[in-house]
Structures are given as structure tokens and as C-alpha cells.
Amino acid sequence: MSNKVAIIAANGGMFDAYKVFNIATAAAASDKEVAIFFTFEGLNLIHKQGMHALEMPAGKEHFAEGFKKAQVPSIPELVEMATELGVKFIACQMTMDVMGLTKEDFVDNIEVGGAVTFLDFAKDASPTLTF
Amino acid sequence: MVKADKQLDAKGLACPMPIVKTKKTINELEEGQVLEVQATDKGSKADLAAWAGTVGHQYIGTVEEDDVLYHYIRKCSDDTIEEKTYEKTVSHDDLEERDGLVLDVREEAEFAFGHMEGAKSIPMGELESRMDELDKNQEIFVICRTGKRSDMAAQLLAKNGFTKVYNVLPGMTEWNGNLTKNVNGGM
Structure with missing residues (x-):
């Protein structure tokens, strides 16, 4: 049985962030080795400022109250927890170049790599998920 | 509780x-x-x-x-398969035909969620200090979840002068008879 979970985060909204980090922390807590490849808008989720201001999908803003009521942890909290549990963050070099971003724009302890870096991790991972 | x-x-x-x-x-x-x-x-x-x-x-x-x-x-660690070393064992079928005491050495919480009717609960860790609750003249059938803890318990009892001790194999995981519960809840 594979002990790896590989995740591609390609979207930058708040709902996307929850899907990514909930699965990632749950997998890490189940003793899985987890890596997330952040590409295109997905980079938002680990951007130092961006992750504090993730947007809800248009017309879904009223869910903010539901998040509060269900005591769902904030995205920065989940990012910290994921790091603590050993989840590996890989930021896409190509997207960073296109958007003019550097490693310093992101949370600490990320790895910067290309598609092959992720593919190498994902080659024997099960499941591989895309959000 | x-x-x-x-x-x-x-x-x-x-x-x-x-x-x-x-x-x-x-x-x-x-x-x-x-x-x-x-x-x-x-x-x-x-x-x-x-x-x-x-x-x-x-x-x-x-x-x-x-x-x-x-x-x-x-909490369990990686279950290494250990040789069962206590020689006197009985199966579930044998058990139904015998009189004596069924001694369940699992933790109290495990016992609460399902045990054989009439079984006595003494967790493995408390057995040494609670041995005086047992009668040396009575046949004692020791059971746990898989047979590992009960094997150790049977050995411990034998070492302390209990001669009519049997390890029940397999343990509660494969027990198909009735279960008595001390809680309202399910597994």
C-alpha cells in the first residue's frame, strides 16, 4: 500500500484552500507522507499576505457565518498545522516567474520546484488529488 | 463512565x-x-x-x-507476531462445555463495549496486584482480544501457583456468541 498522498493546488479561493489543507492535514495525521504542489492561483494559499485574504466564490459570501459557527480553523492555522505535521509544500517555479514572485513572498519552509519535482514525488503516491 | x-x-x-x-x-x-x-x-x-x-x-x-x-x-504498536508460549489452551467451542471462570484481561473500556456474559474483568496491568480475587481451585479461562495478553496473563498466573489456567484462543475478535455491554453505544 502506498504511504504517500500527492495533492495539486491549482486554485486560489477560500473553498479551494479548505479542500486542500483539510485533506492534507488529515492524511498527515494518518501517518501519510504528503506533498502539495502549488501552481497558478494555487500559490495564493501559501502567499504570506494572500492566504489571510482568500475570497469566497461570488455569491457564496454568506457562508462566512457558517464557517464561524462550525468553528472551522482559519487557513493560516491550517497551514501552520500542516507544516507541523510534516506536509511538504512545493511552489511552482514557472508560475512564480510569470507572476514575479520570489521564495520570500511565501510561508517558510517551502520548496521551489518544477513539474518534475512533483511528478517524482507523485509517481508512487495513492491517491493523487487535484483541487 | x-x-x-x-x-x-x-x-x-x-x-x-x-x-x-x-x-x-x-x-x-x-x-x-x-x-x-x-x-x-x-x-x-x-x-x-x-x-x-x-x-x-x-x-x-x-x-x-x-x-x-x-x-x-x-494505542497499539506494530503488531509483531509473537509465539504463544503458554501451552494449555482451549477453543471457543470447548469453553462452552466447561465450568469455571472466564477472566477477561483486556482494558476496562474494551470490556465495557462487549464481553462474554459472566466474565470477570481484571486488566492485564492490574492482574499482579489483584490476584487474590481469584480462586486457585477453580478452572480459569483467560481471554483478551487476540490471545497475546491472555497468554502473558496465563503465564503470570501459572508462575504464582495457579494450576488450572487455560488461554482461550482465538480471543474476543473471533467470538461469535452473545456480547454483554456496560455502555449504550456501538463498536
């Missing part, structure tokens, strides 16, 4: 926090100890059972009381 070695308060927390907290807390327990996880997240019941199965701990069961779920998990 079901007895546990440690309590974790995860009430009010949403997924995946109960799992993440459980993972962290169980690291503080010794092998064989029981953790009680208190949660209000309705999904935590299925999640914790699945989590325990994945990482190799034993999910004992859940009790619901006043909208709080109390989950019980016993």
Missing part, C-alpha cells in the same frame, strides 16, 4: 481537528493505554474509526451523551 488513561477535549472543533489532536495526544500514551476523545463533530465517529484502522490503533467504540461523542481508542 468508561475508564480511560487520558482524556482529550476536542469538543466544538470541526474536521480535521479532532483527528489532528488525537494523533498528537496518542503520542503521549504508553502502548496498551486507552484514550478518550470527546468530540461534537458528528463526522468524528466514522473518521476516528477509519483513522485508527489506518495507523494501526484499536478503535474500541463510541458512546453518545448529551450531544457529546466519547470515542475510545487503545
Whole structure:
């Protein structure tokens, strides 16, 4: 049985962030080795400022109250927890170049790599998920 | 209340926090100890059972009381297959034809979620100090979950002068008879 979970985060909204980090922390807590490849808008989720201001999908803003009521942890909290549990963050070099971003724009302890870096991790991972 | 070695308060927390907290807390327990996880997240019941199965701990069961779920998990290490060394054993079928005392050496929480009718509970860790509760003239059938702890218990009893001791194999995991419960809840 594979002990790896590989995740591609390609979207930058708040709902996307929850899907990514909930699965990632749950997998890490189940003793899985987890890596997330952040590409295109997905980079938002680990951007130092961006992750504090993730947007809800248009017309879904009223869910903010539901998040509060269900005591769902904030995205920065989940990012910290994921790091603590050993989840590996890989930021896409190509997207960073296109958007003019550097490693310093992101949370600490990320790895910067290309598609092959992720593919190498994902080659024997099960499941591989895309959000 | 079901007895546990440690309590974790995860009430009010949403997924995946109960799992993440459980993972962290169980690291503080010794092998064989029981953790009680208190949660209000309705999904935590299925999640914790699945989590325990994945990482190799034993999910004992859940009790619901006043909208709080109390989950019980016993910490296990990688189950190395150990040779059963105590020679006198009986099967479940033999057991039904014998008189004597069924001694269940699992943790109290495991016992509470299902045991043989009439069985006496003394957890393995308490056996040495509670041996005077047992009668040397009576046949004693020691049982646990898989036969490992009961093997050790049978050896311990034999070493202390109990001659009519038998290890019941396999353990409660393969017991198909009736179960008596001390809690309102399911496995």
C-alpha cells in the first residue's frame, strides 16, 4: 500500500484552500507522507499576505457565518498545522516567474520546484488529488 | 463512565481537528493505554474509526451523551507476531462445555463495549496486584482480544501457583456468541 498522498493546488479561493489543507492535514495525521504542489492561483494559499485574504466564490459570501459557527480553523492555522505535521509544500517555479514572485513572498519552509519535482514525488503516491 | 488513561477535549472543533489532536495526544500514551476523545463533530465517529484502522490503533467504540461523542481508542504498536508460549489452551467451542471462570484481561473500556456474559474483568496491568480475587481451585479461562495478553496473563498466573489456567484462543475478535455491554453505544 502506498504511504504517500500527492495533492495539486491549482486554485486560489477560500473553498479551494479548505479542500486542500483539510485533506492534507488529515492524511498527515494518518501517518501519510504528503506533498502539495502549488501552481497558478494555487500559490495564493501559501502567499504570506494572500492566504489571510482568500475570497469566497461570488455569491457564496454568506457562508462566512457558517464557517464561524462550525468553528472551522482559519487557513493560516491550517497551514501552520500542516507544516507541523510534516506536509511538504512545493511552489511552482514557472508560475512564480510569470507572476514575479520570489521564495520570500511565501510561508517558510517551502520548496521551489518544477513539474518534475512533483511528478517524482507523485509517481508512487495513492491517491493523487487535484483541487 | 468508561475508564480511560487520558482524556482529550476536542469538543466544538470541526474536521480535521479532532483527528489532528488525537494523533498528537496518542503520542503521549504508553502502548496498551486507552484514550478518550470527546468530540461534537458528528463526522468524528466514522473518521476516528477509519483513522485508527489506518495507523494501526484499536478503535474500541463510541458512546453518545448529551450531544457529546466519547470515542475510545487503545494505542497499539506494530503488531509483531509473537509465539504463544503458554501451552494449555482451549477453543471457543470447548469453553462452552466447561465450568469455571472466564477472566477477561483486556482494558476496562474494551470490556465495557462487549464481553462474554459472566466474565470477570481484571486488566492485564492490574492482574499482579489483584490476584487474590481469584480462586486457585477453580478452572480459569483467560481471554483478551487476540490471545497475546491472555497468554502473558496465563503465564503470570501459572508462575504464582495457579494450576488450572487455560488461554482461550482465538480471543474476543473471533467470538461469535452473545456480547454483554456496560455502555449504550456501538463498536
